[in-house]
Every structure is written in structure tokens, then in C-alpha cells.
Amino acid sequence: MHAPHLHGPRTLALIAAFKFVKSAFLVVLAILLFRLRHPEAIEAFAHWLGTLQIATGHEFVERAIRWLVGVDERTIALFGAIALVYATLYLIEGYGLWENRDWAKYMTVISTCLFIPVELWEMYRHFTPMKVVALVVNILIVAYLVWLLRQELVALRQGRANPGARSPTIDA
Numbered sequence: 075m076h077a078p079h080l081h082g083p084r085t086l087a088l089i090a091a092f093k094f095v096k097s098a099f100l101v102v103l104a105i106l107l108f109r110l111r112h113p114e115a116i117e118a119f120a121h122w123l124g125t126l127q128i129a130t131g132h133e134f135v136e137r138a139i140r141w142l143v144g145v146d147e148r149t150i151a152l153f154g155a156i157a158l159v160y161a162t163l164y165l166i167e168g169y170g171l172w173e174n175r176d177w178a179k180y181m182t183v184i185s186t187c188l189f190i191p192v193e194l195w196e197m198y199r200h201f202t203p204m205k206v207v208a209l210v211v212n213i214l215i216v217a218y219l220v221w222l223l224r225q226e227l228v229a230l231r232q233g234r235a236n237p238g239a240r241s242p243t244i245d246a
Contacts, residue, residue: 083222086171089182089215093168100161107154111147176226179219186212 110116163185170178193209 083174085218086174086222089218090168090171092215093164093171093182097161097164097168100157100164104154104157104161107150107157111150111154113147116145116150176223179223183216183219183223186216190216 110119167178167182167185171182190209190212193205193212197205197209
């Protein structure tokens with residue numbers, strides 16, 4: 075078996091790995107949501123969550139359980155489908171970034187920028203340090219990818235790169 079081969083800067087590999095992890099998390103979430111489409115499954119899950127130590131005294135978990143019990147199965151299935159769509163988006167972005175494809179860099183910049191206003195709104199509504207971390211990480215990802223795309227554009231204009239070609243291969 076040979077080691078995976080990274081095409082491009084190692085920072086892209088880190089961003090790609092981040093996208094792959096988010097994709098995997100969303101697939102697990104979607105599977106869970108699809109299994110919870112029936113009221114008896116929701117009640118059993120809510121009861122199980124209530125017995126966990128993490129659920130005791132945590133407002134977020136308690137609100138999530140109350141919300142989950144009150145949601146109909148079509149809404150849960152819709153959220154499951156949305157989770158799968160985002161998982162697919164993150165998987166495509168991760169693959170493209172791993173392969174150092176320009177289309178993936180543009181796609182990641184656009185999709186990440188679209189979520190920044192939502193993250194700001196969420197921070198305004200209910201401030202938490204974790205939301206700040208998520209916002210900073212996303213801003214850093216966008217800034218890095220824009221910088222990388224600008225560097226490649228400058229190199230292209232100066233004749234140092236071939237249009238449509240990948241960046242040189244770097245061993246991982």
C-alpha cells in the first residue's frame with residue numbers, strides 16, 4: 075500500500091481534512107435523523123439522551139430534546155436530506171482541495187462566505203466562544219484560499235503557470 079499523494083500546499087490538505095470530517099459528521103447526523111422519523115423512535119432517543127450525564131443541566135441539550143419531540147417526521151426527513159446535501163458539498167470541496175483544483179478553491183470561498191453572515195447573526199443572537207472560533211476559522215480559510223488564488227493568478231499572468239494545470243505535486 076502506498077501513502078496518499080497531496081497535490082499542492084499542505085495547508086490545503088488540512089482544509090480538505092476539515093471538510094472530510096464535517097462531511098462524515100453530517101452523514102452520521104443524516105442517518106440519525108432518518109432513523110428518528112417515527113414518534114416512538116424520537117421518544118426513545120429523547121429518553122436515552124435524558125439519562126446521559128451530558129444532558130443534565132445543559133440548556134442546549136434540553137432545548138434540542140424538546141424541539142425533537144415536537145417535530146413531525148417530514149420535517150425530520152427534510153433536515154436529514156439537507157444534512158446529506160451539505161455532506162456532499164463538503165465532500166466535493168474536500169476532494170477538490172486535496173487535488174489542488176482551482177474550482178474547489180472558488181467553490182469553498184463562495185460557500186464559506188455565504189455562511190459568514192449567518193454565523194454573525196447567530197453570534198449576535200446568542201454569543202458563545204465556540205461560535206467565535208468557528209467564525210475565525212472560516213474567515214482564515216477564506217483569506218488563505220483567496221491569497222492562494224491571487225498568487226496563482228499572478229503566476230499565470232507572468233507566464234509561470236499553464237492555464238488549467240494543477241500546481242506541482244508535493245509529497246505528503
